[in-house]
Amino acid sequence: MPRLLVDLAPLEASPAYRRLWLGNAxxxxxxxxxxxxxxxxxxxxxxxxxxxxxxxLAALIPSVVAGLYGGAVADRHDRRTVALASGAVMWAATALIAAHAWAGVESVGVLYGLVALHSAASGINQPTRGAIIPALVGPALLPAANALNMLTFSTAMMAGPLLGGVLVASVGYAWTYTVDVVTFLAALWAVWRLPSLPPDRSAAPDDVGRGGLSSVLDGFRFLGTRPNVRMTFVADIVAMATAFPRALLPAVGGTILGGGEAAVGVLLASMAAGTFLAGLFSGTFTRVHRQGRGVAVAIAAWGLSVAAFGAVVLWAAPLPDGDPRLGSALAACAACLVVAGAADSVSAVFRTTILQSATPDHLQGRLQGVFVVVVAGGPRVGEMIQGTASAALGEGATLVLGGVLCVAGIALLMRVQPGFLHYDARRPTP
Structure with a gap:
């Protein structure tokens, strides 16, 4: 049984990673x-x-721009310093949001601006933290470390919205923001305790003085010549662009299944629950060496789960309001989304590990910045495509078609680049 559960070895092997993990949680x-x-x-x-x-929108644009340039910053300076400085800006933005509430200002424009500031700082902080982790745990423990990160993220995604709603209703906005101000200090403390982490430029001494746009372009040039690393991005874009279902959940849960906001909440929570379960039982896959094959299988499972979700929606669509079978349909839809969330989590762990293992240290920040952009932008593209298609095809047919296209897309990618299926974590090649 212990080999099935999340592997805690990174927490035991690296006190610095343990502090960072607890602070981030x-x-x-x-x-x-x-x-x-x-x-x-x-x-x-x-x-x-x-x-x-x-x-x-206020959060997405700064995140994309800062993610690309933030990765370049992380590759030129001490990563502990970059993470600490960007984390301090994130904390300051949250503190100002709390001050805005305590002062009773009630300005939507100010909130937009502070959210944009927080997102820009996060765009620098995320790729920097992603570049730090390999130095803290080493290549062998990277899959387990990434699974632990996924576990904390999914827990926050489940508990955060529930606690946020309860706190706003009970103690108000100001106190709710203040909780974030206090808890974020744990993450800053963990980064403060890290040792100096300058990027290793020994493999590319000419990269020392480069900065700005040219430095960002160097990361894209690396992707252009490294098929395995490139495939981690392309595969995720295919999965998200064809079969990301979130934009359709309000119509499915509230209208087709007739459950209103509560049903929509169940569907949203189901995906997060799948991510949590994958993290909890990550011992079942973090020891897999053929990680490229793992990405392909996980994305195919994601597509099949979304297609099955759509099939249930097609079956339930003609049922009248109040039909007892709608309850069974909701349960079946939730089960499909649990599997989809778990599959997406497995894919993310493998893709992150391949990226971190097969990328030279002096390019880690830039490639992590591209990763942040893909993770942030892919689902937005998927929401736009799914929302547009549903207007013509309906929600159920759109989900089925999207799931099928996802499976076909990943199969085509593996046919075009069969070497990705043979990627071996024991001999990481970009």
Whole structure:
């Protein structure tokens, strides 16, 4: 049984990683509290779902721009310093959001600006932390470390929204933001305790003085000549662009299944639950060496799960409101999304590990920056495609078609680049 559960070896082997993991666990929950509270506050101030949606735009653009340039910064400077400075800006942005609430300012424009600032700092912080982890745990423990990170993230995704709603309802916005201000100090403390972590430029001494756009382009040039690393991005883009179902969940849960907001919440929580279960039982796959094959299988499972979800929706669509079979349909849909969330988590662990293991240290930050952009942008593209297609095909048919296209897409990618299926973690080749 212990070999099935999450591997705790990275926590035992590296005190620095253990402190970072614990600090991030608290910070992830606090960040989710703030995200939920900001959304609720903007809606309370505007009574507009469009205004709430614009929060996503305010966060996405700075995250994409800062993610690309932040990775270049992490490859030129001490990564402990970069992580500490960007984390301090994130903390300051949250503190200002809390101060905004305590002062009773009630300005949507100020909230947009502070969310954008927080997102920009996060765009620098995320690739830097991703580049730090290999130096703390070593190549052999990278899969287990990434699974542990996924476990804390999924826990925060489940607990954060629930706690955020409860706290806003019980103690208000100001105290909810203040909880995040306090918990984020744990992450800053963990980074403060890290040793100096300058990038290793011995493999590319000419890269020392490069910066700005040319440095970012060097990362893309590396991707152009390294098929295994490149495939970790392309495969995820295919999975998210064809079969990311989140945009359709309100219509499916609230209208087709007739469960209203509660049903939508169940469907959203189901994907997070799948991610959590994959992390909890990550001992079943973190010891796999053929990680390229693992990515392909996981993405195919993601596509099949989304297609099965769509098939249930097609079956349930003609049922009248109040039909008892709608309850069974909701349960079946939730089960499909649990499997989909687990499959996506497995894919993410393998893709992250391949990226970290097969990328030279002096390029880690830049490639992690591209990873942040893909992770942030891929689902947004998928939501746009799925939402547009559903207007013509309906939700059920769109989900089935998207799942089928996902499976076909990953099969085509593996046919075009069969070497990815033979990628072996014991001999990482980019």
């Amino acid at each position: 608290l910070a992830f929950v606090g960040t989710q509290l703030t995200l939920v509270a900001v959304s609720l506050e903007v809606f309370a101030l505007t009574d507009s779902s469009f205004a709430v949606g614009m929060l996503g």
